[in-house]
Amino acid sequence: MVRSLVTGLCLAVFAAVIIGLSNLLGLDLEHVALLGAALGGVLGLVPHRPAWGKVAGFLAGFLLAWLGFALRAAVLPDSSAGRAVAAFVVVALIAVVAAVSGGRLPLWSGLLGAASIVGAYESVYTNAPSQFLTESPAAATTVLLAVGLGYLATNLLAAQSEPHASARPRPAVDARRTERAQRDQRDDSSSTTDLDDLVTGAAQ
Known part of the structure; x- marks a missing residue:
């Protein structure tokens, strides 16, 4: 206004x-x-x-x-x-x-x-x-x-x-970063699950 x-x-x-x-x-x-x-x-x-x-x-x-x-x-x-x-x-x-x-x-x-x-x-x-x-x-x-x-x-x-170009939001870049972070988080969770299964199998 x-x-x-x-x-x-x-x-x-x-x-x-x-x-x-x-x-x-x-x-x-x-x-x-x-x-x-x-x-x-x-x-x-x-x-x-x-x-x-x-x-x-x-x-x-x-x-x-x-x-x-x-x-x-x-x-x-x-x-x-x-x-x-x-x-x-x-x-x-x-x-x-x-x-x-x-x-x-x-x-x-x-x-x-x-x-x-x-x-x-x-x-x-x-x-x-x-x-x-x-x-x-x-x-x-x-x-x-x-x-x-x-x-x-x-x-x-x-x-x-x-606004200055550096201050403008970049939706495409932000979306790629979010997707990469979620993928890394899933990979870490999968690795942790595999390690737990290996340890549990060795104990048995």
């Missing part, structure tokens, strides 16, 4: 920092501050091994969704049918990437990456589809910055709270 509270407060601070950076540097980050911080926090909090896999999956989904906007701008009509085709293609390709990677690039992180660019750019694209080449790079970089700060916040906390 305490860790969840601390993590949430840290993400809140980073969201405020993103908005502050937007005003200070003249960046258009205000409308994606909460979106980016939240998605970056989810990306950092959900465990996955290898750790780079979820980041790579996020970037793959982000890129595929961005290409989906390019497909809509270049080929597909600006209608419900065009948006449906683009959504189908993007999600299907993300699923293919996750399957081909053998789970190293998880499906959920790819969908998270697609959601980030869609959330940051969909309304801008709807207002000016013809401005894709000039508007989409700005939207992509701003939301990636926000996501990166959110991811950094959660990973810094995880690194501080994670």
Whole structure:
């Protein structure tokens, strides 16, 4: 409970920092501050091994969704049918990437990456589809910055709270040691029984 509270407060601070950076540097980050911080926090909090896999999956989904906007701008009509085709293609390709990677690039992180660019750019694209080449790079970089700060916040906390490798329990090693001790104990008991039988036989 305490860790969840601390993590949430840290993400809140980073969201405020993103908005502050937007005003200070003249960046258009205000409308994606909460979106980016939240998605970056989810990306950092959900465990996955290898750790780079979820980041790579996020970037793959982000890129595929961005290409989906390019497909809509270049080929597909600006209608419900065009948006449906683009959504189908993007999600299907993300699923293919996750399957081909053998789970190293998880499906959920790819969908998270697609959601980030869609959330940051969909309304801008709807207002000016013809401005894709000039508007989409700005939207992509701003939301990636926000996501990166959110991811950094959660990973810094995880690194501080994670126990040292030497202090972590090793269930497999402990199980082997217990089994070896029980086997040695049985061998000692068997040897003692054999010795007692030998002594008893000699006495008779």
